[in-house]
Amino acid sequence: MRKVYLLFILMLFTTVVVACSSDSATDDTTEDTNSEGTTESAEETEDEEASGEEDVTLRVAWWGGQERHDRSLQVIEMYEEQNPHVTIEAEYSGFDGYFDKLNTQLAAGNAPDVIQFGGNLNDFVLRDVILPLDDYVGNELDTSLHSESMLDSATFDGNLYGVTLGTTAWGVLVNKTTLEEAGVSMPSKEWTWDDFKEITPEVTENIDGTYGTGDFSEDGFGVFLAQRDKYTYLDGEIGFGVEDVQDWFQLWKDLRDSGGAAVAEVQVSATQTPEQSLIVQGDVAMESIASNQLSAYSSATEDEFELYPYPYNSETGKNGVSLRPSQYFAAYKDTPHPEESAKFMDFFVNNVEATEILGNDRGAPVNSDVRKNLIEQASELDEKVYSYIDLVSETSDAPYIPNLPGYNENTQLFTETEQIIYYDQKSVEQASEDYFEELLSNIEKYTSEEE
Amino acid sequence: MDQSTNRSRLITHVLIILIGAGMLYPVIWMVTASFKPETLIFSSPGLFSKEWTLDNYINGWNVVRDVNFSQFFKNSFLISLIAVVANLITCSMAAYAFARLKFPLKKLWFACMLMTIMLPAHATLIPQYTIFHNLDWVNTILPLTVPKILATDAFFIFLMVQFFRGIPRELDESAIMDGCGVFQIYTRIIMPLAVPVLITTAIFTFIWTWDDFFSQILYLNTVDTFTVPLGLRLFLDSQGQSSWGAVFAMSVLSLIPITTVFFIFQRYIVEGIATTGIKG
Numbered sequence: 001m002r003k004v005y006l007l008f009i010l011m012l013f014t015t016v017v018v019a020c021s022s023d024s025a026t027d028d029t030t031e032d033t034n035s036e037g038t039t040e041s042a043e044e045t046e047d048e049e050a051s052g053e054e055d056v057t058l059r060v061a062w063w064g065g066q067e068r069h070d071r072s073l074q075v076i077e078m079y080e081e082q083n084p085h086v087t088i089e090a091e092y093s094g095f096d097g098y099f100d101k102l103n104t105q106l107a108a109g110n111a112p113d114v115i116q117f118g119g120n121l122n123d124f125v126l127r128d129v130i131l132p133l134d135d136y137v138g139n140e141l142d143t144s145l146h147s148e149s150m151l152d153s154a155t156f157d158g159n160l161y162g163v164t165l166g167t168t169a170w171g172v173l174v175n176k177t178t179l180e181e182a183g184v185s186m187p188s189k190e191w192t193w194d195d196f197k198e199i200t201p202e203v204t205e206n207i208d209g210t211y212g213t214g215d216f217s218e219d220g221f222g223v224f225l226a227q228r229d230k231y232t233y234l235d236g237e238i239g240f241g242v243e244d245v246q247d248w249f250q251l252w253k254d255l256r257d258s259g260g261a262a263v264a265e266v267q268v269s270a271t272q273t274p275e276q277s278l279i280v281q282g283d284v285a286m287e288s289i290a291s292n293q294l295s296a297y298s299s300a301t302e303d304e305f306e307l308y309p310y311p312y313n314s315e316t317g318k319n320g321v322s323l324r325p326s327q328y329f330a331a332y333k334d335t336p337h338p339e340e341s342a343k344f345m346d347f348f349v350n351n352v353e354a355t356e357i358l359g360n361d362r363g364a365p366v367n368s369d370v371r372k373n374l375i376e377q378a379s380e381l382d383e384k385v386y387s388y389i390d391l392v393s394e395t396s397d398a399p400y401i402p403n404l405p406g407y408n409e410n411t412q413l414f415t416e417t418e419q420i421i422y423y424d425q426k427s428v429e430q431a432s433e434d435y436f437e438e439l440l441s442n443i444e445k446y447t448s449e450e451e
Numbered sequence: 452m453d454q455s456t457n458r459s460r461l462i463t464h465v466l467i468i469l470i471g472a473g474m475l476y477p478v479i480w481m482v483t484a485s486f487k488p489e490t491l492i493f494s495s496p497g498l499f500s501k502e503w504t505l506d507n508y509i510n511g512w513n514v515v516r517d518v519n520f521s522q523f524f525k526n527s528f529l530i531s532l533i534a535v536v537a538n539l540i541t542c543s544m545a546a547y548a549f550a551r552l553k554f555p556l557k558k559l560w561f562a563c564m565l566m567t568i569m570l571p572a573h574a575t576l577i578p579q580y581t582i583f584h585n586l587d588w589v590n591t592i593l594p595l596t597v598p599k600i601l602a603t604d605a606f607f608i609f610l611m612v613q614f615f616r617g618i619p620r621e622l623d624e625s626a627i628m629d630g631c632g633v634f635q636i637y638t639r640i641i642m643p644l645a646v647p648v649l650i651t652t653a654i655f656t657f658i659w660t661w662d663d664f665f666s667q668i669l670y671l672n673t674v675d676t677f678t679v680p681l682g683l684r685l686f687l688d689s690q691g692q693s694s695w696g697a698v699f700a701m702s703v704l705s706l707i708p709i710t711t712v713f714f715i716f717q718r719y720i721v722e723g724i725a726t727t728g729i730k731g
Contacts, residue, residue, distance in 0.1 A: 059672075065688035066697065069515045089673060094684030097668040104669055108581040110589060275493040275695060282494070296693075301494045 056340050059112035061091040062327075063098040068361045075354045079347050086340060106332075113335040114344055117162065117328045119403055124330070125156045131331040132159040136342035142350055146366045147393060149400040153325045162328035163345045166363020168290040169321050169392040170219055172310055177303040178285040182206035189308060193251070196311040200260030203285045211262040213255070213286035214270060214278045218414040220288050220310070221248050226320030226398035227313035233404050238443065246432040249421055253428055264422035275300040291385050291392075292326055292363040298381060307388050309395075322398040323389070326363035364389035404439075406446035413438055478706075485699035492695055508704075511697030514685050518674045520701060523682035526592070528708075530667075530678060531660040533596040538656045539649055541602035546611030547637050551623065561612075567605045580669065590672040595660075607652045614648040615641060650719040654712060661709055679705045 062072060069092050076088045091112055093101075099120075105111040106129050117124060124130050137143055137160060143151060146164070154162040179186060182203045187195050200212025216223075222232055224244075231239035255261035262284050270278050274296040279287040282303075289297060291307060298305050312319045329348060331341040347354055355370045360382045365371050375386045404410045417435040420426050426434070484492050485507050487500045495501075513519045548554070549561055583594040602608060618641060626640050642649075664680045671677055674685075683701055686694040 063688065066510075066514060066686050066694045068688065069685060073516050091672040092674065092685070093668060093681060094687040096684050096687065097665060100665070101669055104577060104580050107577045108584050110580075110584045273693075275693070280493060299490060300492075302490055 055085055055087075056337050057087045057089060058114060058337060058340055058344060059089045059091055060114040060344070061098075061102070061112040062116035063093055063095045064361070065094075068092075071358050071361055074357045075348060078354060078357070079344060083343075086344075088344070109334065111332040111334075113332055113337055113341045114329055115332060116165070117330055119325075119407075121154065121162055121328050121330060122156060122402070125161050129333050130161045131333045131335060131338055131341070132161060133163075133331070133342060133345075134159055136339065140339050140342035141346045145350070145368050145370075147323060147368065149323055149396075150325055150366045153400050153402065154328055154330075162330035163349050164325040164328055164366045165349065166292060166326040166360070167323045167366055167389055167393075168292040168326050168363045169323055169389060170223055170288055170310065171291050171321065171388060172216075172308040173279055173287050173289045173294070173297060174306045174308050175279055175285045175303050176306050178207065178210060178282070179203065182210075182285070186306070187308070191308070191311050192314040193311045194314060197255065197258065197260060200255060200286065201258045204259045207285075210282060211266060211284045212260040214262050214284040214288075215252055215267050215418065216288040217418065218411055219290075221245075221414070222401065223310050223320040223398075224248050224251075224313075226322065226401070227310075227316055227318045228320075229316065229318070231399070231401045233443065234399075234401055236447065238440065242433055242436040245436055246429055249417070249428045249432055252418075253421060256422075264419075267422065268419060279305075290324070290326070291388050292360060294385050295360070295381050307384055309388075309391065318397045319395070320398050321392050322396050322400055323393055324400065360385050368393075404443065406442050409446075410439060410442055413442065481699050482703055485696065485703050487696065489694070489696040492699075507696035507700035510694065511686070511700040514682060514697075514701075515674060518677070520679075520682060520704070522675060523677050523679045524705075526676060527661060527678040527680075530592050530595050531657050533592075534599045534660040535653050535656045537596065537599035538602075538604055538607055538652055541600055542604055542607040542652060543611055543642065543645065543649065544637070545602040546608045546615055547641055549608070549612045550615035551636070551641075552633065564605045564608060567603070568609070576669075583670065589670055590676060592671075592676065594670040595666060599656075604656070607656070610652065611645065611648055614645055618644050647719055650716055654716050654720055657712055658709055661705075 060076070062068070064072070072092070073090060076090055080086060080088055089112075102111065102115065106127075111129070121130070133141060141163070143160070143163070147167070150164040150167060151160065154160055154164060174186070176186065183206055184199055184202050187199055196213075203210065203212040225231055225240050228244065230244060233239065252261060256263065261267075262278065266278065266283050274280065274289075274293055277287060277297065278284040280297060280300045282301075288310075289307075294305065294307055309319045310321050329345045331338060331345070335341050348358070349355065349365060350367050350370065352370060352373055355365050355367070355374065356377070358365075359374070359378075364386050365374065371386060371390065375383060375390065378386055413435065417431050420431050421428055425431075480496075480498060483498050483500070486503045486505070488502055488504050488506065491500055491502065511520065514523075545564075549557065549564075579594075580589075583589055586593075588594050588597075622640050622644075623636050626636050631639060662680065664684075667678050668681055668684075671681060677685075679701075683698055683705065686698045686701075
């Protein structure tokens with residue numbers, strides 16, 4: 001009897017506590033926007049009272065590795081020297097936990113003023129926590145020399161929400177050391193898919209345990225489409241057909257059959273991290289990477305790597321590679337110092353000395369003048385990246401295409417389809433059709449959710 | 452007869468040693484990798500290397516400008532120490548009250564306390580953060596230490612209650628005969644007899660606080676307040692360049708305090724858990 005009584009109380013309490021906690025959570029957020037408004041406006045008036053326009057503390061948050069921290073801190077020091085009234089509180093960490101923390105801070109109204117985002121900027125814009133920068137463009141923030149496609153990538157509903165910290169482009173990483181060992185001469189940079197199909201089996205044949213190339217996967221598919229003047233998804237429309245999917249998967253099946261591409265067992269063991277990638281492990285001689293990762297790949301091994309554009313499509317004469325943003329700086333919607341935030345972002349991407357320090361860590365700079373200046377004094381490795389980016393931005397024949405809606409799910413779908421074909425569970429035709437069908441329903445699901 | 456038992460013993464030992472080595476392999480690999488040059492860590496992933504270096508330790512120790520790992524170790528030690536001491540004192544007091552004292556609605560409060568164990572941390576995360584933010588405690592160690600002073604680790608209270616219940620009441624009664632009050636029973640009778648469970652609490656509090664990552668990254672913003680787990684993450688960028696050598700080197704160092712504590716006190720852990728009535 002007592003036990004039953006105790007159990008009853010326990011259950012009662014669980015419901016009460018759970019109900020309360022969810023209640024208080026919603027309460028908190030609403031209360032929060034109020035209290036936040038008042039505390040922040042209080043802060044603002046305090047600031048103004050204390051010093052007219054001076055003495056601002058800006059909180060700047062980013063994630064990254066050791067190298068990025070060092071370089072960013074140097075730039076911050078420089079900025080503080082030139083703007084004595086600004087103190088910058090740098091809040092940096094590794095990638096683990098970065099967005100968990102940011103989400104908590106946003107919910108509690110305590111987010112930093114300037115925040116680094118990746119390709120997920122659009123999600124945060126949708127949640128209405130990012131400051132539109134249009135009022136500051138032309139005043140505090142100069143974007144006149146930024147490449148158009150990068151501005152587009154941070155523009156949603158006609159408003160600019162972030163500055164691009166670096167640009168990258170897909171490229172084919174070629175292991176020069178392995179190719180030499182295999183007695184294969186390096187192809188020209190204007191190679192075609194036919195050259196590619198010819199070279200890769202040679203490598204596989206001549207070196208034991210090394211295959212010509214790893215699968216270019218979904219990233220490669222995007223480039224492949226651009227070479228045919230098509231695209232994945234833009235402005236609510238899908239821009240390719242099932243025959244394109246089929247051609248792509250058939251291309252790779254042929255490459256595997258000819259011995260050029262890694263066999264299924266090797267390919268499925270591939271990981272995302274540069275240090276454990278197939279090319280660094282010596283399993284393949286070529287792989288598709290983003291250009292800003294070149295130094296991460298190069299420094300993980302003693303082999304010499306070279307960055308190539310994608311093989312050209314000989315029919316259209318296009319290589320389909322376009323510039324892509326790596327990370328953005330964006331300002332928190334309720335920042336008490338929007339002008340100062342914009343000014344800092346401007347310094348970070350446009351100041352010549354600052355960008356010299358930052359280098360290629362977040363990708364090549366968006367500002368064309370700054371990039372030219374960097375090429376002149378870059379190290380050998382960085383120069384490869386910059387000139388590659390320069391090559392792409394000059395020859396680029398493809399527009400910037402943002403990620404598919406429901407990115408994670410669709411990437412998963414693509415990988416699964418690949419594996420189905422690897423292991424001959426379905427014919428290429430069948431697998432492509434199934435992929436296309438499921439992709440359409442995925443996209444529909446995500447776009448209707450957004451509305 | 453003798454020979455066959457010897458042989459079976461030998462076989463068991465060889466098996467155990469092999470399994471042990473297999474389980475230790477990742478740790479040993481980390482230790483050797485921390486002495487390899489960065490470029491060789493993943494390209495020649497065996498245990499041996501043609502070159503050995505201390506660079507990873509030097510580079511790792513000076514993580515970023517102005518701050519090095521000694522600061523992280525200091526912060527971690529401070530937080531862990533406060534947590535251990537606070538938990539020992541306050542949790543044992545709360546447990547003593549639940550185990551020995553009579554007060555109104557005792558069952559209810561006990562149920563409440565157990566409920567805090569069951570409540571998922573994520574449900575309370577944002578309200579908690581908001582409270583600390585309004586108190587202006589974010590970016591200090593207060594959110595990580597002050598709650599410990601208020602006996603918020605219900606698990607340890609529960610553990611101790613079970614242990615205290617096993618101490619014979621006759622000891623309390625004879626202490627009362629000798630003129631002890633409620634508080635003196637706690638300090639003179641219960642505490643000295645509860646050493647095993649206290650040590651268990653101390654070790655687990657230390658290990659959990661030392662290894663904690665999420666609440667620390669949540670409440671600590673600037674690098675000078677960072678702890679060891681946060682410091683280790685400073686090297687890692689999943690999308691860019693990570694300094695793996697430095698991560699391994701500093702991970703080796705960060706394991707030293709925790710393994711030392713464990714090895715010194717390990718026999719008490721078993722004793723503490725075995726005698727609390729929570730038995731497998």
